[in-house]
Amino acid sequence: MWRRFKYSGIGLFIIIIIFFSSCSPKMITKKGLYLGTFLTFTVDSSHSYVYNEVSEILNKIDEKFSRFNKDSFVYKINNKKGEWVKVDEEFIDVLKFSIHMNEISDGAFNPILGEVEKEWGFYDGNYKIPSGEELKELRKGTDIKNILIDKEEKRVKVVAGELDFGGLVKGYALDLIKNLLEKEKVKRCVVNLGGNILVFGDGKEEFKIGIRHPREAGLIVKIKILSGTVSTSGDYENYFARDGVRYHHIIDPTTLKSARSGVIEVTVISDDGMLGDALSTTLFVLGIEKGERFLIKNYPQVKAIIVDKNLNKHFINGAMDLIVP
Amino acid sequence: MPSQNRVRKLTILSLILASGIALNLVEPPFLFFLAPGIKIGFSNIATLFALYYFGGIEAVLIGALRPIIVSLIKGNVFTLEFILSFSGSISASILMLIFKKVGGKKISIKGVSIIGGITHNFAQFVMIYIMTLNKLLLLYLPLLLFFGGVSGFIIGLITQFLINRLKKFENEEKLTSW
Amino acid sequence: MKLYDKILLIVIIILLLTSVVLFLNKREGDFLFIKTDLGIKKYPLNQEVIITVKGRIGDAEIEIKDGKARFLHSPCKKKICEKRGWISKEGEYAICIPNGVFIWIGGDDLDAISE
Numbered sequence: 001m002w003r004r005f006k007y008s009g010i011g012l013f014i015i016i017i018i019f020f021s022s023c024s025p026k027m028i029t030k031k032g033l034y035l036g037t038f039l040t041f042t043v044d045s046s047h048s049y050v051y052n053e054v055s056e057i058l059n060k061i062d063e064k065f066s067r068f069n070k071d072s073f074v075y076k077i078n079n080k081k082g083e084w085v086k087v088d089e090e091f092i093d094v095l096k097f098s099i100h101m102n103e104i105s106d107g108a109f110n111p112i113l114g115e116v117e118k119e120w121g122f123y124d125g126n127y128k129i130p131s132g133e134e135l136k137e138l139r140k141g142t143d144i145k146n147i148l149i150d151k152e153e154k155r156v157k158v159v160a161g162e163l164d165f166g167g168l169v170k171g172y173a174l175d176l177i178k179n180l181l182e183k184e185k186v187k188r189c190v191v192n193l194g195g196n197i198l199v200f201g202d203g204k205e206e207f208k209i210g211i212r213h214p215r216e217a218g219l220i221v222k223i224k225i226l227s228g229t230v231s232t233s234g235d236y237e238n239y240f241a242r243d244g245v246r247y248h249h250i251i252d253p254t255t256l257k258s259a260r261s262g263v264i265e266v267t268v269i270s271d272d273g274m275l276g277d278a279l280s281t282t283l284f285v286l287g288i289e290k291g292e293r294f295l296i297k298n299y300p301q302v303k304a305i306i307v308d309k310n311l312n313k314h315f316i317n318g319a320m321d322l323i324v325p
Numbered sequence: 326m327p328s329q330n331r332v333r334k335l336t337i338l339s340l341i342l343a344s345g346i347a348l349n350l351v352e353p354p355f356l357f358f359l360a361p362g363i364k365i366g367f368s369n370i371a372t373l374f375a376l377y378y379f380g381g382i383e384a385v386l387i388g389a390l391r392p393i394i395v396s397l398i399k400g401n402v403f404t405l406e407f408i409l410s411f412s413g414s415i416s417a418s419i420l421m422l423i424f425k426k427v428g429g430k431k432i433s434i435k436g437v438s439i440i441g442g443i444t445h446n447f448a449q450f451v452m453i454y455i456m457t458l459n460k461l462l463l464l465y466l467p468l469l470l471f472f473g474g475v476s477g478f479i480i481g482l483i484t485q486f487l488i489n490r491l492k493k494f495e496n497e498e499k500l501t502s503w
Numbered sequence: 504m505k506l507y508d509k510i511l512l513i514v515i516i517i518l519l520l521t522s523v524v525l526f527l528n529k530r531e532g533d534f535l536f537i538k539t540d541l542g543i544k545k546y547p548l549n550q551e552v553i554i555t556v557k558g559r560i561g562d563a564e565i566e567i568k569d570g571k572a573r574f575l576h577s578p579c580k581k582k583i584c585e586k587r588g589w590i591s592k593e594g595e596y597a598i599c600i601p602n603g604v605f606i607w608i609g610g611d612d613l614d615a616i617s618e
Contacts, residue, residue, distance in 0.1 A: 042614075195618035210547070212618035217546045217554065217567075222613065230617040237618070267617060406600045424507075432507035439511045453598075461609055464525050464594035471518035474511070 027188065034058035035066070035170060037194030044187040050180065054191075057176050064091055065169045067114065067123070067162075078114060078162040084155040092149060094172060094274070095156060098165065101278045102144050104298055108285040109278055110253040114162025115141045122249040127240035129247065135256045142253060171277025174198040174229050178273065195237075196277060197230040208324060214265040214307055221305065221313065223322040229273040233280040234265040250284050261287030265307040269319065276302065292316050338375065338383060345371025345391040349410075350398070365476045366445060368395075372418045373438055373484045376425060388418025405456075409449050417445035434488070435481035442477020443470050533613055535572040537565060538605040547616055548572065548591070548608070558602030565606055577602060 029042040030051045035058060041051055064087075066072045076085045087095075098111035115138050121127035130138075140146075141161025148157045165172075170193050181189055181200045190207065191198040199207040206224045213220040214234050223230070235248035235258070252259035266283045270276035279302060283291035288306055295304055295316050303319035315323075349368035368391060376384035392414045396407040421441040424432060446469045454462055535546045539556050546554065548570045556563050561578030571591040574584040577599050584599035596607035 040615075190614045192615045195616075197615045197617050199614060207614040210613045210616040212547070212616055217550060217552050218544075219547070219616065230615075232617040234618065401601070404601070405603065409600070428505075428507050431505050433505045436505060436508035436511050439508075439515065443514075456605075461594040461607065462596065465596075467518045467525060468522035471515060471522055474515035474518060478512075478515070 035062055035173060035193065036068075037170070038192075039194070040190075040192040042190040042192075044189070047184060047186045047189070050184050050186060050189075053180055054177055057180065058173055058193075061169065061173050061176070064088075065094070065165050065172075067164060067166075073156070074163050074165065077156055077158050082157065082159050084150065084153075084157045087154055087156050089154060092151065092154065092156065094165065094168070095147070095149065097274060098168060098278070099144060099147065101168075101282065105282045105286065105294065107144070107253050108294075109167065109282040110142060110144065110251075111165060111167065112144060112146060112158070112161040112163055113142055113251050113253065114164040116251055116256050117164055117249065118162070120247065120249070120251070121240070122238050127247070129242060130256075139256060142256065167281040168274050168278040170194055170196040171229065171231055171273035171275070174273030174277075178229075195232060196273070198228075198273060199225060199230075200227055203227070211265075211267050211305065215311065220265070220307060220311075222324040223269065223305075223319075224324050225269060225322060228269055228271050229276045230267060230269050231273070231276040231280040232265060232267045233284045235284075236264075250281060252285050259285045261285060261291075262308050263287055263291075263306055264309050264311075266291075267305045268302060269304070269322065270299075270302040272302075275299070279304070288314055334379070337378070338387070341371050341375050341378070342387055342390055342394070345369075345387060346395055346398070349391065349395045365479060366442065367480070367483075369414075369417065369438070369441060369445070369477075369480050370484050370487070372414065373421065373434065373441065373480060374487065376418070376421055376437070377434060377484070377488055380425075382422070384422055385415065385418045388414045405452075409452055412448040412452050413445040416448040417441040420444040433481075434485045435478055438481030438484065439474045439477040442473040442475070442480065444473070445477075446470055446473030533610045533616075534608070535565070535567055536607050536609050538607075540603055545609075549616065556604055558599065558604045560602050563599060563602055563604050565604075572606060572608070573597065574599060574604075574606070577604070 026045050027042050028045045028048050029040060032039045032055065039058070041054060043050060062069060063071060064073050067074055067078065069075055073085060073087045073091050098109070101109040102111065117123060119130045119134060119138060143161070146158055146160045148159070173193060174191060174196060177191055178198055178200060186200060187202055188205070189200040197209055199209070201207065203226055206226050208222060208224050209230055210219040210222045211232060214236055233250060235246060235250065237249065239246050239248035241247070248258045250259050251257065261284065263284050266280045268276040268280045268283065270279065279295070279299065283295065283304055283306060286294055288308060291306060292314065295302060300317055302317060303322065304316040305319045306314040306316065308314065345368045348370060352364060352367050371391065372384050372388045375387040392407065392411040395410070396402045401407055418441070421437050424440045425437050428436070450466055450469055533548055535548055537544050537546070537554065537556055539558055541557065546567060548567060551568045553575060554565045554567070556565065558578065563574060563578065564576040566573055566575040571589040573589045574587065574597055577584050579599050579601040584597050587597040590597055590608055593608050593610045596605065598605045
């Protein structure tokens with residue numbers, strides 16, 4: 001009788017083992033530092049090899065678009081003002097997109113604010129409040145017409161000011177990664193590049209994504225999507241405070257100071273990563289009313305959630321449907 | 326004669342209880358930084374000893390009284406700490422008694438003590454689970470029970486050693502076989 | 504070595520193996536849960552913050568950093584909770600019994616947090 005007890009014990013153990021191995025996640029996660037930020041890459045284990053190519057993609061983007069990498073196009077363009085710099089087609093495409101965004105947003109999105117961001121100290125952390133005079137000096141450099149493109153020779157020149165693609169480069173990276181995931185027929189993947197998210201799946205199971213609360217530790221809202229990118233811009237990402245006033249890194253191109261549009265966080269949900277990334281900055285600068293009108297008119301397929309300074313949430317283009325209670 | 330036996334029994338029980346209390350007070354509340362609640366549990370030597378010296382409900386008495394008195398001394402009656410140690414101690418003592426009776430010759434003091442150790446940690450786990458209802462804690466259960474079993478085994482060895490030594494000084498039929 | 508003893512030893516070995524299997528399957532957690540008498544609060548692990556909670560005997564400070572959490576400071580006497588050190592995997596916990604503060608790591612089926 002007790003032999004039966006022993007056997008049933010062993011049988012129970014086997015059942016436990018089977019149960020737990022079927023529950024075990026078949027997703028693996030890799031982490032790394034790219035584009036000056038933290039990458040978390042979670043993919044189904046049969047496609048884990050994809051990570052190597054993701055790594056290469058991100059390094060190549062850094063080589064072209066980094067402000068700080070001395071061999072990058074951006075660095076050369078910024079430091080050889082008035083001179084033509086040889087680039088490539090990819091670079092020109094991204095540059096043209098940023099100029100296009102600048103035009104349809106009436107200047108709210110501006111890829112040539114590098115000098116202004118530098119002056120405020122948002123690059124090196126030596127924060128200061130520039131004087132009115134200093135800002136006036138810098139204004140000439142923020143004109144989009146300073147950027148000249150030679151499509152045939154594939155060259156770019158900037159006569160004044162400095163390029164900064166921070167507002168869309170992570171989104172662009174996500175687009176390239178998405179193409180790779182499609183090519184490799186990846187089953188399920190979550191890419192988190194410094195807070196910019198790409199989710200990619202076979203369309204069967206949704207992804208739950210939390211949006212960080214702009215003022216407290218925790219989340220302000222959770223959303224559920226089948227696939228796409230999620231980009232958030234907030235006044236808490238890079239800022240300093242002086243005399244009780246918060247100076248954050250999202251510069252309003254009209255004032256050349258931190259955007260005071262009554263908005264503290266914008267989240268954009270879009271299938272196009274670069275667009276979503278650019279839009280999160282754009283909507284932040286535009287504010288709630290102008291932003292809503294702008295998005296409804298120009299990108300009705302893109303959804304957004306804007307949090308104003310009273311912590312009220314505004315849902316645009318049906319973003320409310322994505323909420324997880 | 327009977328009253329002499331009663332006095333003797335009471336004296337020995339008190340000594341056992343006192344040792345149990347002392348062991349509890351001296352022992353650190355956790356072993357390594359594995360998880361709270363994982364410790365050798367030296368005070369169970371007292372409970373186990375009572376079980377094998379008297380062979381009956383006396384062990385449960387020790388198992389119940391020891392945590393009560395310890396918490397009176399420490400000053401944390403009716404706190405979580407008390408509930409945890411009381412539930413562990415009393416359920417361990419009850420189950421050890423049951424298994425000793427049911428097992429008879431087929432189980433040794435080590436085996437009974439293993440049961441005690443596992444039960445002790447299981448009861449404590451149940452208490453924590455009731456309070457948090459956090460299913461993730463279940464991941465910890467096998468490990469807790471494993472350490473309960475191991476520490477029970479160790480306690481069993483120690484208690485057996487103690488009883489063997491004591492046997493050399495006593496020739497009493499009172500000692501039940503193990 | 505009696506019969507039941509052997510059975511129990513087998514049981515112990517089974518428990519050990521089960522724990523090993525579970526341990527190998529543990530995932531890195533996403534959230535820190537803090538439970539006090541006042542309720543349960545949830546915090547993402549991907550931030551650097553020190554959270555102050557009110558316990559039964561005093562305020563406890565809990566630190567979150569590098570995806571891990573720990574009791575930084577607790578008003579209890581023995582500081583067992585502080586000695587627990589960092590917790591980061593799902594299911595791991597630390598508890599301050601005298602103060603009634605219980606922290607643990609959970610993965611809230613969230614795939615990511617946008618920020």
